[in-house]
Amino acid sequence: MAEVKIAAEITASVWQIQAKPGDQLAEGDTVMLLESMKMEIPVAAPRAGRIAAVLVAEGDQVEEGQAVALLEA
């Protein structure tokens, strides 16, 4: 089991968190939606695994490259 950081690819605000710790995700499943330039931008699981932690809350500002969740894969 490796712990994989799921990073925001853009600077944005956290709009809607869709996965919670313990959820099993397939590769490409949406973890959360960020909002940038009035668009909802999905953050997808880079591979299949279980969400170990969500590191941000709705409304938070995140930077490009910032880890927003941890995945056990």
Add this chain to the structure above:
Amino acid sequence: MPDTIPTPVTDWQPELDELRRREAMAREMGGPDKVRRQHDGGRLTVRERMDKLADPGSFHEIGAIAGRAAYDGAGELERLTPSNCVFGRATLDARPVVLVGDDFTVRGGSADATIREKPLMAERMANEFRLPIVRIIEGSGGGGSVKTIETTGRANLPGGVGGTGLFNYTTLNLSAVPVVGLGLGSVAGLGAARLASTHYSVMTKETAAMFVAGPPVVARLGQNLDKKALGGWEIQTRSGAVDHAVDSEEEAFECARRFLSYLPSSVHGLPPDLPCDDDPGRREDSLFSIVPRDRRRVYQMRRIIEAVVDRGSFFEQGRMFGRSLITGFARFGGRAVALMASDPYFYGGSWTADTCQKAVRFLDMAETFHLPVVYLVDCPGFMIGLEAERAATIRHGVRAMAAMNQTTVPWCSIIIRNAFGVAGAAHQPAGRLSLRYAWLSARWGSLPLEGGIEAAYRAEIEAAPDPAQKLREIEDRLNQLRSPFRTAETFWVEEIIDPRETRRLLCDFAQLAAPLRMPQPGRLQMRP
């Protein structure tokens, strides 16, 4: 008595033997220990690289026996340490090119073992014989090491008397022939400059790192970083200094071949056309529903690209940098084009300062090599906010617009969804006729209504008994006017199309553009 004296039988066998002996010594490179270390590090030697990159048996080496010789007291050659620059001509997919590579097994690729005229002649040959050049770079790429001061007995003035030849060609060749750089190990200093000063650069993920100065030098600044943390692929592809990263050297060679397949051998030729068995009239039903009606939702632009180009012909460049704009090469009906497309997953497709830099370099390359441009547009504007202002987005933005306006190659834009603001205007070159089509999902404006209404109707909203209600009323009123059909009524946009017609229209464009391409040096002097 014969009336002529027979000529004694003689030949040049001893000299030929000597030549072969020296060539064999050169093929030893830095010796078995150094070659083993190269292999143990997961890296090929420069000669293995040349053989794998070139068409089989096509590499013709120049200056193979140049190096440093040691003689015994009788003047007999004891050993020859070859120059660590290996170069020659070869064919790639049957097209002639120049290959030049650093031999890391000889003094770590550093200058004191290079013989500087070798890399210089490689660049000059590419320039004067109008051939693409592929630089295989490892080490300081012929740059000096600190030790050089002891071998030369004097400090090196960079670019001292007669010493600017290589820099001259690293600039000149960008406007003359395709230049590819492959970083296949630690690349520093002049090596980094030679890798970055290219039209297309690739590095390996596990075995390569690139930096101006490596970890020991950077440690003097108090930054204790290993090679990958300082200049590994994740740093350099996201910074835009290197275009692409791959898992193996063989993949890097394949990328070089693929890149060159879209380009002419020099600015004096045209991009090669290939036979195409993909129906130019193919309608892609998926395109009819790919853009969501909900304007806040994004979609996968790469699926649109793959659906419209000749099957499998899209080759992306610089995916990790300036990511709101996808750039690459593709074919329509077998004809190569430079393709740009917005990626709404990154800032909704807004142009950041990085995106603008990416557009400038890509459009300069399209112009240099006579590639028609296809642009799939979904741009809500330049990036906004404090971070964007600090990055001088507007100056980079107008620079990208200038690069677009300075192109002379044929141009076709497809407006997929958004075209807003100044960046929205930057969807085709100003002052000349381009082809333009808008999808049914297209929408545009000077600025988006959201936020724009509050600014433009401030007095009216503030004076209303219920400002929020007033805002909604104005928004509804304006929304009714922003149908693209109203724009088409006034011929402010030429054509609105069924998205399924896109491939047919782009193949039609490529055909119309073909005779307009001019095989000649452009006015543009390209910069890296």
